[in-house]
Amino acid sequence: xxxxxxxxxxxxxxxxxxxxxxxxxxxxxxxxxxxxxxxxxxxxxxxxxxxxxxxxxxxxxxxxxxxxxxxxxxxxxxxxxxxxxxxxxxxxxxxxxxxxxxxxxxxxxxxxxxxxxxxxxxxxxxxxxxxxxxxxxxxxxxxxxxxxxxxxxxxxxxxxxxxxxxxxxxxxxxxxxxxxxxxxxxxxxxxxxxxxxxxxxxxxxxxxxxxxxxxxxxxxxxxxxxxxxxxxxxxxxxxxxxxxxxxxxxxxx
Amino acid sequence: xxxxxxxxxxxxxxxxxxxxxxxxxxxxxxxxxxxxxxxxxxxxxxxxxxxxxxxxxxxxxxxxxxxxxxxxxxxxxxxxxxxxxxxxxxxxxxxxxxxxxxxxxxxxxxxxxxxxxxxxxxxxxxxxxxxxxxxxxxxxxxxxxxxxxxxxxxxxxxxxxxxxxxxxxxxxxxxxxxxxxxxxxxxxxxxxxxxxxxxxxxxxxxxxxxxxxxxxxxxxxxxxxxxxxxxxxxxxxxxxxxxxxxxxxxxxxxxxxxxxxxxxxxxxxxxxxxxxxxxxxxxxxxxxxxxxxxxxxxxxxxxxxxxxxxxxxxxxxxxxxxxxxxxxxxxxxxxxxxxxxxxxxxxxxxxxxxxxxxxxxxxxxxx
Numbered sequence: 001x002x003x004x005x006x007x008x009x010x011x012x013x014x015x016x017x018x019x020x021x022x023x024x025x026x027x028x029x030x031x032x033x034x035x036x037x038x039x040x041x042x043x044x045x046x047x048x049x050x051x052x053x054x055x056x057x058x059x060x061x062x063x064x065x066x067x068x069x070x071x072x073x074x075x076x077x078x079x080x081x082x083x084x085x086x087x088x089x090x091x092x093x094x095x096x097x098x099x100x101x102x103x104x105x106x107x108x109x110x111x112x113x114x115x116x117x118x119x120x121x122x123x124x125x126x127x128x129x130x131x132x133x134x135x136x137x138x139x140x141x142x143x144x145x146x147x148x149x150x151x152x153x154x155x156x157x158x159x160x161x162x163x164x165x166x167x168x169x170x171x172x173x174x175x176x177x178x179x180x181x182x183x184x185x186x187x188x189x190x191x192x193x194x195x196x197x198x199x200x201x202x203x204x205x206x207x208x209x210x211x212x213x214x215x216x217x218x219x220x221x222x223x224x225x226x227x228x229x230x231x232x233x234x235x236x237x238x239x240x241x242x243x244x245x246x247x248x249x250x251x252x253x
Numbered sequence: 254x255x256x257x258x259x260x261x262x263x264x265x266x267x268x269x270x271x272x273x274x275x276x277x278x279x280x281x282x283x284x285x286x287x288x289x290x291x292x293x294x295x296x297x298x299x300x301x302x303x304x305x306x307x308x309x310x311x312x313x314x315x316x317x318x319x320x321x322x323x324x325x326x327x328x329x330x331x332x333x334x335x336x337x338x339x340x341x342x343x344x345x346x347x348x349x350x351x352x353x354x355x356x357x358x359x360x361x362x363x364x365x366x367x368x369x370x371x372x373x374x375x376x377x378x379x380x381x382x383x384x385x386x387x388x389x390x391x392x393x394x395x396x397x398x399x400x401x402x403x404x405x406x407x408x409x410x411x412x413x414x415x416x417x418x419x420x421x422x423x424x425x426x427x428x429x430x431x432x433x434x435x436x437x438x439x440x441x442x443x444x445x446x447x448x449x450x451x452x453x454x455x456x457x458x459x460x461x462x463x464x465x466x467x468x469x470x471x472x473x474x475x476x477x478x479x480x481x482x483x484x485x486x487x488x489x490x491x492x493x494x495x496x497x498x499x500x501x502x503x504x505x506x507x508x509x510x511x512x513x514x515x516x517x518x519x520x521x522x523x524x525x526x527x528x529x530x531x532x533x534x535x536x537x538x539x540x541x542x543x544x545x546x547x548x549x550x551x552x553x554x555x556x557x558x559x560x561x562x563x564x565x566x567x568x569x570x571x572x573x574x575x576x577x578x579x580x581x582x583x584x585x586x587x588x589x590x591x592x593x594x595x596x597x598x599x600x601x602x603x604x605x606x607x608x609x610x611x612x613x614x615x616x617x618x619x620x
Binding site: 031032040043046047048053054057058060061063064065066068070071074095099102103232236237240243246247 | 446465505
């Protein structure tokens with residue numbers, strides 16, 4: 001949205017050319033300037049500049065929806081609002097399960113079972129909707145190399161013996177879990193940026209990152225100057241991309 | 254009429270030409286007329302006409318302003334302000350302790366900032382306020398609508414449904430206890446669907462969308478004149494990453510603050526912002542301070558800081574022009590934002606007559 005070129009904001013051609021001489025090509029550049037600067041750059045009067053500002057703002061402002069519309073949209077498809085974890089007390093506390101469309105964070109001291117929980121969620125996501133799953137693929141970004149495919153098969157076979165009665169079904173399920181091993185922050189970032197296309201092409205319904213903290217702590221030593229800012233930069237940028245993906249595709253992350 | 258040409262809101266190139274041609278006051282321009290003007294400075298007649306129209310509009314604006322009429326600069330005495338403030342409504346928060354330290358609730362025409370660590374209840378309070386602003390006047394509310402600008406994506410509709418249902422139930426209880434006509438009538442319009450459809454939600458993904466939305470807000474508020482609350486949930490989030498140029502950030506934030514103040518005053522709306530906390534590393538220890546820096550601290554009129562004390566949530570009034578600094582405890586229940594102990598004050602019908610705007614205090618229902 002921010003990188004939207006002014007051309008597409010329905011400004012006139014000559015205005016766009018004039019602005020590009022000052023290196024203002026995107027909506028972001030335009031909105032960052034003060035009114036006086038805009039007057040100087042566009043050569044227009046005060047009122048004209050305000051009208052231009054409104055035009056450009058309209059091009060990149062978000063759409064309005066009332067809370068009622070949001071609720072209606074959700075209630076149309078209630079089963080897809082949550083991914084049930086099949087742990088009844090946890091589901092009750094979470095109001096239904098892991099929510100679709102937002103980020104959920106699981107933290108604990110080592111050895112408590114985070115990776116096991118993630119593996120179980122991957123299995124659940126591949127199940128058909130009638131069994132409480134999401135009937136889709138899973139993207140699993142593993143930074144600790146802790147994912148074990150054998151354990152995956154074990155969980156699936158023992159938990160849902162009725163469904164996974166043949167090897168064929170197990171293979172099919174494991175085919176829909178895409179595992180990416182990323183070992184550095186840069187790789188993780190690149191992977192997150194490239195996720196959008198994969199989600200559409202592979203019909204992904206769940207994204208798991210296991211774990212964010214390990215790769216960040218390895219690379220950013222907070223005692224060094226400047227690393228704190230870079231680290232929070234990396235984290236917030238990753239978080240906003242993930243939030244966007246979660247909301248756009250209504251999937252849990 | 255004696256206004257200098259350099260102060261008129263014309264295009265800079267035009268102003269430069271006028272100055273070079275020797276024009277000094279607006280009156281001279283008006284006397285010359287469009288044809289004369291176009292010949293003297295070498296612009297087309299249409300441009301000259303446009304410029305003269307701008308000048309005329311400005312001068313009329315000036316003339317209207319000087320005798321103290323309604324205009325951009327409003328003058329009034331402190332007495333008028335006092336009367337205005339006393340009849341002004343507050344947006345209650347359903348936590349009477351918090352309302353007390355704020356002097357009645359969230360004030361209209363002021364910017365209130367809520368800072369706190371993650372998970373302490375800022376978004377909960379914002380959602381509660383978005384519902385509370387719609388409470389009808391006979392129950393002590395301001396009967397307005399709400400604009401919710403979300404930058405972090407933490408707005409959960411289901412939660413708002415819970416809060417709104419609890420609020421409607423509370424009003425029903427009051428109406429039953431009091432048995433007044435206008436209460437019943439107001440309850441007919443104060444339903445769940447109405448509450449939800451009067452919360453206007455915008456999801457801004459980065460600071461450009463936020464800036465664009467705030468530029469468009471005056472127009473939006475002019476169309477929806479009943480809006481009395483603008484919530485920006487997470488003003489820090491889009492500004493904290495991807496910003497190498499801190500001076501640009503300060504400038505944008507100050508501009509934003511200015512626009513919000515103008516908005517709050519012009520439309521008699523309350524503006525509520527939520528801010529994150531950041532760690533300031535001092536000589537020997539580190540303290541949690543509100544994010545976005547020192548200069549942002551001047552933007553808000555009222556500042557609330559939410560923090561934890563073991564397992565108890567506390568709210569501190571950190572900055573306020575009229576109330577003193579104090580700390581209270583609050584609770585977040587399934588019904589929303591509440592006091593820690595239920596307010597065990599029995600209501601009296603006489604008390605309601607003293608100030609019909611104040612919601613009569615009834616016994617809070619135990620959870």
